[in-house]
Amino acid sequence: MLALLISWNLFKNFSSVDTLQRTSLNVSAAISLSKALGEIKTVYQSSNPNFTINYNFGASGALEQQIQQGAPVDVFFSAATNPMDALQQSNLLINDTRRNLLTNRLVLISPKNGVALSDFKQLTDARIKKIAFGEPKSVPVGQYAQEMLTKLGLWQQLQAKLVLGNNVRQVLTFVESGNVDAGIVYATDATASDKVTVLLTAAENLHSPIVYPLAVIKNSRNPAAAKAFVDFLGGDQAKIVFQKYGFGIVR
Missing domain, CATH: 3.40.190.10 (Periplasmic binding protein-like II)
Structure with missing residues (x-):
């Protein structure tokens, strides 16, 4: 009986670790961000090994439409405010997570x-x-x-x-x-x-100001992890990478 109990506890512990290791975030982002975000992913995952970042790059308007249609997205990073505005009007954002982060020319x-x-x-x-x-x-x-x-x-x-x-x-x-x-x-x-x-x-x-906003999607499967990643993207470590690739930082 004792051996059975120990085996069960070990199984639960391994299952818990395995679940953590398989936690992932789906990030839909403007394709102009692909190189910078690729480098940031490596940095972030090295400090957060239990999370996997999966990127879906494309035109911001097309990505917005995918989210409107129910695509499983945790974080949206747009190259313009209009697609983000559309999602906000559809009540698909966690509002206090939206921020304008980058600029371009x-x-x-x-x-x-x-x-x-x-x-x-x-x-x-x-x-x-x-x-x-x-x-x-x-x-x-x-x-x-x-x-x-x-x-x-x-x-x-x-x-x-x-x-x-x-x-x-x-x-x-x-x-x-x-x-x-x-x-x-x-x-x-x-x-x-x-x-x-x-x-x-x-x-x-x-032209309109070229501003890159990002936010957590309301239907995120892991909003706490998504918020943490958004905070990281707005932090000093990520900003250094963005500036390396030529982006301006919203003041």
Whole structure:
């Protein structure tokens, strides 16, 4: 009987440890964050070995729709406020966990040794045949770019030249491959590639502020762990990594 009791206690202890080891967080994040968050994951898991971080990277608008449709997400990290606002309006966030964390800039790029431009208005030139562009309905970098080109009076003129990408990394790939003459991406994506040249940086008054908010999703299976990870992302250790990849920090 004693042996049976000891065996049962050992089983419970091993089961408890195994459960801790299998605890995971699902984080849906803008694809422009992939490199920075990849490094942060390594740092975080080294200090929290009982938790596994699973990332789902994509366009923020598409990720928001997945969450609206019930995708099992613990934390959402968006490249724009609109997708987060939509989730908040749908009462899908734990409200006191929402915070604006990062900033970025919008840049015009060309393939390495490609066309040289000194003004966004030169995108209308005949030598510019194709421009890679994020789908404005779901890709925040496309929304910001549309705002900028509209303010410059260029949006309608450039419609026939646009080659739409499903996310900012696809836009970058279009330019890297030389399949387009130019593209509009985030500064952080451009600086991470040695296959493109940054031609121009958009003035910040030409588009909405590029802000990256994050929050815990109300249907999180582990809200305490999700809140702890969000707090870590807002901490000094993570901020150093974000700045290393070119992101600004919201003050």
